[in-house]
Amino acid sequence: xxxxxxxxxxxxxxxxxxxxxxxxxxxxxxxxxxxxxxxxxxxxxxxxxxxxxxxxxxxxxxxxxxxxxxxxxxxxxxxxxxxxxxxxxxxxxxxxxxxxxxxxxxxxxxxxxxxxxxxxxxxxxxxxxxxxxxxxxxxxxxxxxxxxxxxxxxxxxxxxxxxxxxxxxxxxxxxxxxxxxxxxxxx
Numbered sequence: 001x002x003x004x005x006x007x008x009x010x011x012x013x014x015x016x017x018x019x020x021x022x023x024x025x026x027x028x029x030x031x032x033x034x035x036x037x038x039x040x041x042x043x044x045x046x047x048x049x050x051x052x053x054x055x056x057x058x059x060x061x062x063x064x065x066x067x068x069x070x071x072x073x074x075x076x077x078x079x080x081x082x083x084x085x086x087x088x089x090x091x092x093x094x095x096x097x098x099x100x101x102x103x104x105x106x107x108x109x110x111x112x113x114x115x116x117x118x119x120x121x122x123x124x125x126x127x128x129x130x131x132x133x134x135x136x137x138x139x140x141x142x143x144x145x146x147x148x149x150x151x152x153x154x155x156x157x158x159x160x161x162x163x164x165x166x167x168x169x170x171x172x173x174x175x176x177x178x179x180x181x182x183x184x185x186x187x
Contacts, residue, residue: 017179020171021163024080025156027072028148034064035141038117041124042132050124058124065114073107075175076155083167084159099154106147113140 015022041057048054081100088096116136123130163171 017176018172020075020079020168020175021156021160023175024072024075025152027068028152030064031069031072031144031148034061035137035144037061038132038137038140039134042134042137045124045130045132049129050127055125055127058121062118062121062125066118069110069114071175071178073110074178075171076103076151077107079171079174080155080159083163083171087162087164087167096158099150103147103151103155106143106150110140110143110147113143 015026017023037057038061041054041061044054044057050058081096081103084096085093085100113136117132117140120130120132124132
């Protein structure tokens with residue numbers, strides 16, 4: 001996985017849904033990029049207001065966190081962790097259960113932090129004046145950074161070690177189907 005990530009940083013195409021673990025990993029870079037956009041937007045608004053650039057940035061961030069980030073979390077909750085539970089050795093089951101519980105708790109926290117920023121972003125996307133607090137954006141970044149660090153250090157490497165081609169193919173199929181649903185798109 002790490003070799004593919006290095007390739008992606010050098011400009012190679014991002015992994016697709018046929019490489020589900022690599023795709024989950026790559027999504028983290030897109031999360032970081034959208035949070036960078038949020039930070040720039042929060043600094044931009046006081047001087048420029050909800051101008052065209054602000055509206056475009058707000059729309060892009062909304063689209064990502066309303067769709068792609070939701071799919072990413074569903075991929076983990078409905079595909080990755082069940083596949084890992086089916087393959088984990090009995091001695092590691094309690095550790096995996098604790099890790100999964102923590103990730104699910106973090107997903108709820110991230111959703112709550114996102115909900116707090118969503119309303120001002122909707123207003124900005126509509127060209128209305130709204131404040132996007134730098135403290136809220138910083139808290140969102142901190143929560144996501146901690147979450148991503150845990151997934152990249154523990155969850156994804158563990159999944160890479162224990163999941164076989166059959167589980168990865170099944171994950172790929174359900175992740176692809178999720179993105180074909182009327183409300184599903186993006187990562």
